[in-house]
Amino acid sequence: MSIAKKLASQTAVYGVSSIVGRVLTYLLVPLYTGAFAAAQYGVVTGLYAYVSFLNVVFTYGMETTYFRFANRPGTDRRVLYDRTLSLLLVSSVGLSLLLMALARPLLGLLDIGPGHERYAYWVALILGLDAASAIPFARLRLENKARKFATVKMAGIVLNVALNLFFIVLCPYLLKRGGGHAAISAVYDPGVGVGYVFLSNLAASAFTLLLLGRELLDFRFRLNLEPLRPLLKYAYPLMLMGLAGMVNETLDRILLPKWLPAGFYPGQSSLTAVGIYGACYKLSIFMSLVIQAFRYAAEPFFFAQSTEKNSPATFALVLKWFTLCCAVIFVVISLNVEDFGALFLRRAEYRQGLAVVPVLLLANLFLGVYYNLSVWFKLTDKTYYGTYIGAGGAVLTIVLNFLLIPVLGYMGSAIATLACYFMMAVLCWRLGERHFPVPYPVARLGLWLWLAVALVALGWWVPVAGWGARHAWHLALSGAFVGALWLVEGRRLRAA
Template structure:
């Protein structure tokens, strides 16, 4: 259990930047949903959907590749760092320039009117800055400098939050005379009320620049070294990961791009398709609590899995990690799904957003299966068979597109949510079955399946059994949550003691 405890401790440190930082960022959701209409917020949702795709293109699998080659016997980590970062520097400069030139066509895809090209330019610069930080951050993870990693990540997130508060809350309040009217001349010089959601992108850009500066020590000892014969095996390992990442982004974000394209006119009476995207994107944010755990786990787990791959009992360790990860995520799924009607209004400040809350349990469960997939995918990374990840991701992408095409015209954004769930469930099952052939791990599949069925059953009871009265409904939901926790305690605690 010592290796599991080590992973848990590192996950906790990474979680400080991930969870605290994401919570701070998430606290901006009430701000956005109060300051901007669903249609305006749909612009943000749509552009950041493209950012998710392009982030994969900008880094093209080099983080995982860096970990893999750095852990090979006799690896020269110093040289590897320089070579990989040199390659990223060149590719980032070219891709950033290309995106800036394509600013107008990109905005046209989202039906954003002319005059806002600076949004796409800022997005291109954000992508470039974030790509340049990827390998320095990976180096910190490889060197087990979790606290420095967390500190820099958190500093960038805090800067983003502060700038958002400055531009979206303070500046309008000062100009209107509500707060500190003495500062009106100063604010009038730096604030343009017509920019609206543009300040969300501008704040992100400044925060990304600050993050790059805070990684100065890792960047200052970098030496530009580029040799094609050295890079060939790296690219051979990386390109399937990039394709897998692109497929993953199709599964994760394409629904917010396809929704305005395939949603029938007047499907939601009185609402535009961009409004539907804004509602769906805002409600998607409520699945962030599951995403926080997954992200923190991934930061710690990837280098951990590679380091443990040579240990004799590594399959048993991987099985135990999946079990406890899944059970922790199941608790989050039950707790949030049963109380989302109370959590939602705290973050979604306009009534128009609340109509989409029905998708939250589905998206939480989808993200749970995505987290399981990340756990299960260790086998093709350790066996250098990353092309299997490409096949699985591509299959998921085809399923995502097909189901969105079929379901959006019938169910609207509920169809997108169901497509996401079906995709991640299928990917997790395929990865598990293929892993049994190539890298057998004694995962407790039946046990975990029964727990998930129990969790889904409790959530279904909470949503579909009508209970009248505010306090009665709360007691009913709390009782179902406690029932799940009690069952876990009774069944799994003796098992845990035995394992120890």
């Protein structure tokens, strides 16, 4: 099996858990958009935006650091595992307690009134539990135990979905019908409302940690700070890079209610706009699934391949096929977004924001390209370049959101996200050319991406009357792109 196909097979295993799991989770979107008004869903969207930031703080780059040091000659992987996990366990407890103490100010930033501090408490516990499981999951990836990784991830996701269905669908239904009132009242409080989204997640995170019991029980607590200094020196730029990345990925949902002019969307509050934008953002999940599955497989793969003589050619081949796969997803989803919107966004108010989906899909495509290109500064131990690139993207994100939200609303946030990720990918590629040259087929990939964007624009801007004719037109454009890709690149794919 070729190296590229080996990576593809590993990505497929991780992808099964990511795709099936995310699809199951994504099936909750119709549930939430049917059960909660957009303003209520805006609370969930806003708090989970903070979760994305805080996940980076709680793990502070130690997963990638673990991979890097585990592949260095002479490293005792058992001792390394013990030290990194011990450090994360101690820091997770401290950070969770601090977050609980700051519950009221955090909720105030989201304009969530008093009496909902328990949401922040539950989020703090979720973050702590997820951080504690980060290094055991990284160990499974390092040891190529993709099946166990996928199984544990899936089990937690299935439990999360099941609890959401129980608390948000089944319990209200039974209470309404009057069946088993006493038993339901013992475990269900209608006043919790959207809080059951967080409670379900908390239970799933705890269950996931239990399933990693074997990886947790065989570790020895070691918290000698002196041997940890080189790890922390490597990790802290990654944490800063991750925080900058979260600014780029989630800050728009925090800034949107702050910078959206009153009455910009008639009859809608700022939280309603956040709820609509957050729900439509979920439709870019199909791109995120591929990126997440790829990252799970690629990070240990890149470190393992770094010592091979032909590693630059391998990295170039990986980027090519990754980008082309993502281009297909971008075209197909963007041209048929109305169907996906009708399927997943149950209330019509959420479908007002569907125009942002193609922009966000393309933005996530460039984010995936950036993850591919970023291999050079991780392999050369120049992780501070990732901090510089991420910080530049964060500044651009804030500036463009400030300029565009008052003029374009949440479409301005989507455009800012696209501009940020495109800039980061280009900057990372240019710097990589100087420090770790890789023969990426930039011109060829650029032509394919221009064709993809042109076909999507054609599908959106050329008016076709009638539901059937419009769908036939969009399917024809999608088929034309896939067909052209297969005719030109198919032979190279079979030989890869």
